[in-house]
Amino acid sequence: AVIKAPIEKVFAYVRNLETMPEYNDFLKTSKWKGDDRSICTIRLNISILDIHADYKITEVINKQRLVAKCETSSVMFEDIYEFEERGKETFLRITDHLELKGLLKLSEGFLKGIFGKEMQGNMNRLIKNLE
Numbered sequence: 001a002v003i004k005a006p007i008e009k010v011f012a013y014v015r016n017l018e019t020m021p022e023y024n025d026f027l028k029t030s031k032w033k034g035d036d037r038s039i040c041t042i043r044l045n046i047s048i049l050d051i052h053a054d055y056k057i058t059e060v061i062n063k064q065r066l067v068a069k070c071e072t073s074s075v076m077f078e079d080i081y082e083f084e085e086r087g088k089e090t091f092l093r094i095t096d097h098l099e100l101k102g103l104l105k106l107s108e109g110f111l112k113g114i115f116g117k118e119m120q121g122n123m124n125r126l127i128k129n130l131e
Contacts, residue, residue: 017037019129020042049104067079074102077098
């Protein structure tokens with residue numbers, strides 16, 4: 001997405017994982033765990049899944065890249081946020097890697113369809129919040 005906002009604003013907003021419930025319909029809560037702001041405790045609710053887990057930042061390159069990962073017994077997902085300054089605008093690419101585990105793996109096709117539709121809605125809300 002191209003966001004009509006400076007990269008500093010976009011990066012700071014996305015880097016603050018507590019803002020995720022403002023634009024991500026799957027997330028009900030997100031709260032920093034500790035003062036170093038590298039782990040958020042999240043509550044994720046997707047269809048039949050209700051997950052309470054840690055969402056850990058694994059890589060940060062200021063105003064360029066942010067990677068965060070969550071792993072539970074039923075699901076693993078990693079999100080990669082890539083930022084590029086384009087004049088007064090910011091290009092943001094979000095790539096999600098999802099792996100369902102156990103019995104949930106059987107419903108992977110169904111759930112991935114839900115995820116794909118919701119992810120575009122989440123991106124649209126993120127753009128609206130930042131512009």
